[in-house]
Amino acid sequence: MLKINDLKASIEDKEILKGINLDIKEGEVHAIMGPNGSGKSTLASVLAGREDYEVDGGDVDFDGEDLLEMSPEERAQKGLFLAFQYPVEIPGVSNTNFLRTAVNEVRKARGEEPYNAANFMKEMKEKMKIVSIDKSLMSRSLNEGFSGGEKKRNEIFHMAMLDPKLAILDETDSGLDIDALRIVANGVNTLRDGNRSFVVVTHYQRLLDYIVPDFVHVLYKGKIVKSGTKELALELEEKGYDWIIQEVEGNN
Amino acid sequence: MSTVIENAALKNSALEYIEETIEAVPELVEVRTSAAEGFAENNFPSIKDEEWKYTNVKQLVSSNYAFDVKEAAISSDDIKGYLIEGVETLVFVNGKYNAGLSNFNSSEKVYINTFAEALNSDKKELLLENFGKHADNNLPFVGLNTASTTEGVFIHAKRNAIKEESVMILNVVSQSNLVIQPRLLVIAEEGTQISYVERNAILNNAEGTLVNAVSEVTIGERANVNHIKIQDEDQSTQLVTVTEAKQADNSVYDNVTITTGGKLVRNNLNISLGEHCEGHMTGLYLLDEKSFVDNHTMVDHKMPNSYSNELYKGILSGKSKAIFNGKIFVREDAQKTNAFQSNKNILLSPDAVVDTKPQLEIWADDVSCSHGCTVGALDEEPMFYLRARGIPEDQARALLTYAFAGDVIEKIKNEAIRNVVQRMVANAMGYPLD
Ligand SMILES: Nc1ncnc2c1ncn2[C@@H]1O[C@H](COP(=O)(O)OP(=O)(O)O)[C@@H](O)[C@H]1O
Ligand SMILES: [Mg+2]
Numbered sequence: 001m002l003k004i005n006d007l008k009a010s011i012e013d014k015e016i017l018k019g020i021n022l023d024i025k026e027g028e029v030h031a032i033m034g035p036n037g038s039g040k041s042t043l044a045s046v047l048a049g050r051e052d053y054e055v056d057g058g059d060v061d062f063d064g065e066d067l068l069e070m071s072p073e074e075r076a077q078k079g080l081f082l083a084f085q086y087p088v089e090i091p092g093v094s095n096t097n098f099l100r101t102a103v104n105e106v107r108k109a110r111g112e113e114p115y116n117a118a119n120f121m122k123e124m125k126e127k128m129k130i131v132s133i134d135k136s137l138m139s140r141s142l143n144e145g146f147s148g149g150e151k152k153r154n155e156i157f158h159m160a161m162l163d164p165k166l167a168i169l170d171e172t173d174s175g176l177d178i179d180a181l182r183i184v185a186n187g188v189n190t191l192r193d194g195n196r197s198f199v200v201v202t203h204y205q206r207l208l209d210y211i212v213p214d215f216v217h218v219l220y221k222g223k224i225v226k227s228g229t230k231e232l233a234l235e236l237e238e239k240g241y242d243w244i245i246q247e248v249e250g251n252n
Numbered sequence: 253m254s255t256v257i258e259n260a261a262l263k264n265s266a267l268e269y270i271e272e273t274i275e276a277v278p279e280l281v282e283v284r285t286s287a288a289e290g291f292a293e294n295n296f297p298s299i300k301d302e303e304w305k306y307t308n309v310k311q312l313v314s315s316n317y318a319f320d321v322k323e324a325a326i327s328s329d330d331i332k333g334y335l336i337e338g339v340e341t342l343v344f345v346n347g348k349y350n351a352g353l354s355n356f357n358s359s360e361k362v363y364i365n366t367f368a369e370a371l372n373s374d375k376k377e378l379l380l381e382n383f384g385k386h387a388d389n390n391l392p393f394v395g396l397n398t399a400s401t402t403e404g405v406f407i408h409a410k411r412n413a414i415k416e417e418s419v420m421i422l423n424v425v426s427q428s429n430l431v432i433q434p435r436l437l438v439i440a441e442e443g444t445q446i447s448y449v450e451r452n453a454i455l456n457n458a459e460g461t462l463v464n465a466v467s468e469v470t471i472g473e474r475a476n477v478n479h480i481k482i483q484d485e486d487q488s489t490q491l492v493t494v495t496e497a498k499q500a501d502n503s504v505y506d507n508v509t510i511t512t513g514g515k516l517v518r519n520n521l522n523i524s525l526g527e528h529c530e531g532h533m534t535g536l537y538l539l540d541e542k543s544f545v546d547n548h549t550m551v552d553h554k555m556p557n558s559y560s561n562e563l564y565k566g567i568l569s570g571k572s573k574a575i576f577n578g579k580i581f582v583r584e585d586a587q588k589t590n591a592f593q594s595n596k597n598i599l600l601s602p603d604a605v606v607d608t609k610p611q612l613e614i615w616a617d618d619v620s621c622s623h624g625c626t627v628g629a630l631d632e633e634p635m636f637y638l639r640a641r642g643i644p645e646d647q648a649r650a651l652l653t654y655a656f657a658g659d660v661i662e663k664i665k666n667e668a669i670r671n672v673v674q675r676m677v678a679n680a681m682g683y684p685l686d
Contacts, residue, residue, distance in 0.1 A: 048640045052632075076642035088637040092655025098638070101651065106642040141655075158641060 007058035077109035079165030185210030205237035291395035361413035404435035447478035539572035568604035650683030
């Protein structure tokens with residue numbers, strides 16, 4: 001599904017990703033953990049096509065195609081989804097109108113018929129249930145004045161509507177209380193159908209109690225320094241990141 | 253009355269036209285003659301005039317225009333696209349009133365008619381008492397308009413009259429290089445409520461139109477007046493407008509000006525406020541290619557306890573240029589004034605230019621005034637967010653600029669008019685609504 005090979009990226013001449021390798025197969029859930037500032041969001045942004053970042057080396061294969069050659073919208077249309085760590089507030093653009101435009105663009109690109117108003121509403125209603133998102137958020141401006149939890153739920157709702165092949169969730173758990181966390185995790189688990197792949201970026205192990213990963217990777221200073229199974233996350237929870245940092249620094 | 257000035261083709265031909273037509277409406281000879289004398293003496297402004305520093309009318313005033321109207325057969329089909337559902341319409345074709353195309357209701361309470369009709373009725377005195385008395389005939393473009401007036405629209409709302417339907421004055425032009433000089437006189441007595449729209453329609457590929465429009469608006473106590481200008485002419489049209497609104501105590505005046513282009517557009521909007529008044533000035537300019545639009549506004553707080561709110565927004569692409577100059581005067585007596593002004597601009601091209609200048613002159617000490625302006629590109633964060641959800645770049649840009657314009661469009665209270673403007677703006681932005 002997604003094969004990242006020696007990916008290096010920088011911003012404003014500052015090297016941030018220093019050779020990432022990752023192989024994500026259909027239906028797999030990979031967790032990426034690591035201390036703040038290690039490059040997790042940068043990796044997510046580079047994969048989604050944010051132009052502020054300079055790709056300095058490596059390649060990324062997405063379903064047989066060169067991901068790095070595509071515009072952000074092409075990536076989305078081909079089935080890559082990024083749930084933002086900080087969803088952007090956009091006054092004047094209604095959540096519904098935006099989604100309808102986005103969903104229909106993605107459908108068009110996939111050779112599917114765009115939804116008419118009625119079909120779209122029906123689809124919305126169904127997908128809203130997945131994250132029990134409030135109807136009142138639909139007519140409001142995109143993320144404007146949404147609470148932290150509402151924003152994150154809205155991201156997962158967008159994901160459900162856009163039906164991606166691969167979803168990257170960047171700290172979707174941060175700022176959520178335990179109830180909201182459960183709802184968001186349930187939403188993700190509902191969409192975990194054995195075909196769709198996930199990259200779950202998180203700082204804490206907590207989320208992984210609910211979204212159980214197949215693999216766990218630790219990103220530190222722009223490199224994946226350790227990979228394992230879900231037990232690695234538990235170990236990190238117990239011992240913190242220091243022992244890994246020591247292990248890495250000790251090796252240098 | 254003919255001082256010949258070099259490079260003033262407009263002035264010379266205008267004086268000739270005025271002389272030829274001065275007898276056309278006997279009741280107006282006096283006021284026209286006096287305005288013509290002033291016009292003959294005053295020069296058109298140059299960029300040396302502070303008020304016209306950024307707007308060079310040299311080419312505008314040295315071009316040749318037709319004042320004579322050729323017969324034009326305009327059918328209702330031709331203007332269909334300009335009509336607005338539920339909005340009554342007075343149609344002028346090449347400056348001449350066209351009864352066949354017009355459709356409006358004048359009543360005892362809210363009188364609406366042409367100057368010609370009004371001068372033939374018991375409205376004559378009222379019209380003559382007010383026409384040319386509010387706008388300053390010493391300003392060359394106003395003087396020219398007053399001196400040239402043979403047609404015009406008079407709206408008179410009698411005490412406590414409320415007219416639900418909006419009225420549109422539609423000026424059709426179907427001949428190239430024509431000058432039209434729409435004139436509007438509005439008297440809204442105390443307690444009245446009226447709403448009207450000014451719009452021009454350039455048909456038959458007519459090019460090089462010059463519109464020189466003047467509106468005088470008198471607003472009585474507790475009256476509520478809505479005034480909308482839709483300026484969606486072609487890229488070769490030049491437009492100079494002067495709107496002079498005087499508000500008595502406790503009144504509300506709400507002006508919305510929407511401009512989607514033009515070779516040179518200069519709007520002058522002046523409002524003076526009594527006590528406990530509300531004055532709203534809202535504008536949107538969406539410019540591309542080489543369009544040039546200059547909005548000069550002035551709000552004069554003469555009395556205490558009034559509120560003025562100004563919001564002008566611009567979206568510029570191509571090599572377009574916009575000027576915004578907003579004056580706020582708060583006189584010594586105007587304590588407890590609340591005056592707000594905001595001018596926000598988005599530049600979609602590196603060659604687009606905005607000059608924005610707030611001018612606050614405050615003589616009272618207990619006031620709350622604020623102003624602010626921004627000029628910049630579209631924010632990158634929202635762009636990336638929309639694109640990362642699959643929306644193509646062009647469409648994302650259109651969506652965001654359309655959203656930017658949203659709060660201006662929302663200020664139009666009449667739903668049918670708002671929808672028309674919404675569509676117009678969306679089209680201009682390349683984001684057609686379905
Ligand atoms: N726009 C930026 N400009 C400069 N430095 C940045 C920018 N974005 C991120 N960085 C730096 O890149 C590093 C990685 O950041 P980030 O990817 O956000 O980490 P994480 O998501 O793991 O907390 C940090 O040192 C951060 O300061
Ligand atoms: Mg991060």
